[in-house]
Amino acid sequence: MPYRDINDLPQNVTEHLPKHAQEIYLAAFNNAWDEYGHEEERAHRVAWSAVKKKYQKDESSGQWKAIDKA
Template identity: 70%
Template sequence: MPYQHITELPASVREHLPRHAQEIYQEAFNNAWEEYNHEEERAHRVAWAAVKKKYAKNEATGKWEAKNH
């Protein structure tokens, strides 16, 4: 079930990640969905891994922030 719109993402993604991170999640999930023959759990893991390459959760505030490169 690829996500056509960000509004379709799981609440755990929509409610906690900044918009750009949500876009990364959506694209990574959709690509993994196709690449791994519609394995939903695996696609979610791939999507979170993609987000974590660019974003990190600030332990002090609990908010996801872009990593400084």
């Protein structure tokens, strides 16, 4: 099931990711949902992969932060 907006995302996504990362997750999930024939588990994996291209989890704080490209 595709998500309409970030408020519909799973709790583990909305509680831990910043808003922009949630938007990335939403777009990637919905695209993968359509592309891979409604395979929910696969769509979640694709969505997390997309988030990890721009964000990383800070091991000390547990917070997701944008990757510094500098």
